[in-house]
Amino acid sequence: MGYHNELGKWGEEVAASYLRQLGYTILHRDWDYRHRDLDIVAMDNGVLVIIEVKTRKNERFADADEAVTPQKVRSISLAANAYVKRYGISLEVRFDIITVVGEPAGANEVRHVKDAFLPYI
Known part of the structure; x- marks a missing residue:
């Protein structure tokens, strides 16, 4: 597995731990549907929350949450x-973005944007 993939896996672990500390219940991680995936699916006070996790070593070139494009x-x-x-x-569904900036061996920053976007099909 390449460094980029390892960094992403680490970032998802950091995000899941962060959510558990806030009292979220993690239902699924990396849930897959036809070459599409949901990074984290969780419950928060009766709301189904779909969380997209973006991990970056640093944000020298762009904010990590800018990687959530209209196509994504x-x-x-x-x-x-x-x-x-x-x-x-049949619950309310919310879409959040969590950005993790840092590396496994060092400090990291976690940002959580609730209701980050509205879904469209």
Whole structure:
């Protein structure tokens, strides 16, 4: 596995730990639907939360959350729709972004943007 993939996996672990500390219940990680994935699916006070995690070593060139493009929002929306249908969920759904900036051996910064985007299909 390349460094980029290892960094992303580490960032998702940091994000999941952060969410657990806030009292979220993690339902799934890396849930896959037709070459699309949901990084983290969690529950927060009766709301289904779909979390896109973006990890960067640093933000020298751009903020990590800027990597959530309209194409990525569409992909997440399609996968979230499939998830809701597969599990028969009839709850409110929220889409968040968590950015993790840093490296496993050093300090890191976690930013959580709730209601970061509206889904579209």
